[in-house]
Amino acid sequence: MPNFSLMDSVFEAAARQFPTPFHLYHEAGIRARARALNAAFSWAPDFKEYFAVKALPNPRILKIFQEEGCGLDCSSECELLLAEMLGMQGDDVMFSANAMPPEEFAHARAMNAIINLDDISDIDMLAENGGIPEVVCVRYNPGGEFLMGSSIMGSPGDSKYGWTREQLPLGLNKLKEMGAKKFGLHAFLASNTAGNSYYPTLAGILFDLGAALEKECGMPLDFINLSGGVGIPYHSDQEEADIARIGEGVRQEYIRVFGDPAQARVKIKTELGRFMTGPEGWLVTRAVHEKDIHKRYLGVDACASNLMRPAMYGAYHHIHVCGKRDAAADTLYDVTGCLCENNDKFAVDRWLPRVEKGDLMVIHDTGAHGSAMGYQYNGRLRSAEILYTQEGDFRLIRRAETPEDYFATLV
Ligand SMILES: *Cc1c(COP(=O)(O)O)cnc(C)c1O
Numbered sequence: 045m046p047n048f049s050l051m052d053s054v055f056e057a058a059a060r061q062f063p064t065p066f067h068l069y070h071e072a073g074i075r076a077r078a079r080a081l082n083a084a085f086s087w088a089p090d091f092k093e094y095f096a097v098k099a100l101p102n103p104r105i106l107k108i109f110q111e112e113g114c115g116l117d118c119s120s121e122c123e124l125l126l127a128e129m130l131g132m133q134g135d136d137v138m139f140s141a142n143a144m145p146p147e148e149f150a151h152a153r154a155m156n157a158i159i160n161l162d163d164i165s166d167i168d169m170l171a172e173n174g175g176i177p178e179v180v181c182v183r184y185n186p187g188g189e190f191l192m193g194s195s196i197m198g199s200p201g202d203s204k205y206g207w208t209r210e211q212l213p214l215g216l217n218k219l220k221e222m223g224a225k226k227f228g229l230h231a232f233l234a235s236n237t238a239g240n241s242y243y244p245t246l247a248g249i250l251f252d253l254g255a256a257l258e259k260e261c262g263m264p265l266d267f268i269n270l271s272g273g274v275g276i277p278y279h280s281d282q283e284e285a286d287i288a289r290i291g292e293g294v295r296q297e298y299i300r301v302f303g304d305p306a307q308a309r310v311k312i313k314t315e316l317g318r319f320m321t322g323p324e325g326w327l328v329t330r331a332v333h334e335k336d337i338h339k340r341y342l343g344v345d346a347c348a349s350n351l352m353r354p355a356m357y358g359a360y361h362h363i364h365v366c367g368k369r370d371a372a373a374d375t376l377y378d379v380t381g382c383l384c385e386n387n388d389k390f391a392v393d394r395w396l397p398r399v400e401k402g403d404l405m406v407i408h409d410t411g412a413h414g415s416a417m418g419y420q421y422n423g424r425l426r427s428a429e430i431l432y433t434q435e436g437d438f439r440l441i442r443r444a445e446t447p448e449d450y451f452a453t454l455v
Pocket residue numbers: 096098099117119140232235236271272273274315316317318319412
């Protein structure tokens with residue numbers, strides 16, 4: 045079930061203060077999620093969540109995670125700069141390399157960030173750009189299909205990320221010779237998973253593998269990084285993941301492989317993005333146009349520049365009409381933006397209450413990979429981001445782009 049915790053009066057009040065479209069984020073909700081995650085893993089030695097910056101790269105949001113004791117997972121120079129803006133460095137920053145420009149390694153090393161190496165060849169690149177740190181993380185790709193029970197959860201065999209099983213001991217031995225003292229192990233095998241068994245299954249695989257590699261290389265395993273992938277209920281018939289149960293499932297696997305967590309030393313890290321902020325963001329837009337041809341099209345003032353997931357992946361986002369939550373959904377619409385691209389549709393064949401021009405529409409679950417994926421195709425500009433604070437006011441945390449921004453890079 046998408047998140048219905050905010051009343052329509054909140055969206056309406058925000059829309060009186062700021063022109064649509066905008067993304068609205070709920071501070072209290074984000075904090076509650078960070079706290080629930082930290083509580084679910086409080087049994088683990090030195091547990092730390094590194095919020096995946098790419099999901100919602102706004103410093104005001106990142107500061108909330110910092111205040112809740114989380115670190116940041118960065119994958120680019122600008123994401124490292126965002127961490128630096130908040131004074132974060134060292135163990136508070138994870139740098140996830142993949143086909144990375146060499147100088148970004150040097151930047152991450154200068155911040156003393158934890159480096160997660162995506163490929164065995166990255167060892168030499170890291171040695172030449174900042175040097176090999178005492179603790180290095182490596183990313184595993186088992187290949188083939190990732191199964192849970194009999195269902196295919198992901199296809200690591202087609203994924204560009206990570207090292208093969210054979211490469212791991214070779215690379216770890218090399219890292220050890222080059223001065224590494226401990227290693228971390230990471231894998232991201234399935235995205236936006238439903239239910240509560242993804243993390244425990246992945247943890248079981250990584251705990252066993254980490255223990256085996258420790259023996260094969262004689263280098264201690266410092267941490268397991270479970271990465272992202274815990275999903276959210278975009279559809280009304282889906283259930284919210286139970287993070288406490290997920291934490292307990294991981295604990296059972298931990299005990300099986302490492303014994304009592306109170307006596308053991310292997311740390312747990314996560315890099316959740318979607319689960320942390322996805323349901324705590326909404327794209328607020330207004331109905332501006334309606335046409336009735338071979339289908340009925342409802343035009344809104346947002347477009348794929350503000351939220352690309354439906355156009356890019358055919359992703360489902362729940363939509364409700366402010367003030368009409370209880371009205372019968374008796375009209376079939378395609379809800380569209382104004383891009384000259386026929387995939388610029390927030391919904392296809394969606395039953396909604398009858399919408400009037402000017403009605404406020406709320407697109408749910410835009411708090412992760414929403415505004416962050418914005419772009420300027422067709423000369424359409426990215427919208428504002430607004431934080432609904434714990435104090436109950438609305439704070440502009442990113443202004444909408446203007447034509448000056450669009451022209452700013454011309455030479
Ligand atoms: C995208 C990403 C994440 C976050 O994934 P979610 O599905 O948003 O939880 C975590 N780690 C890495 C390396 C990523 O690329």
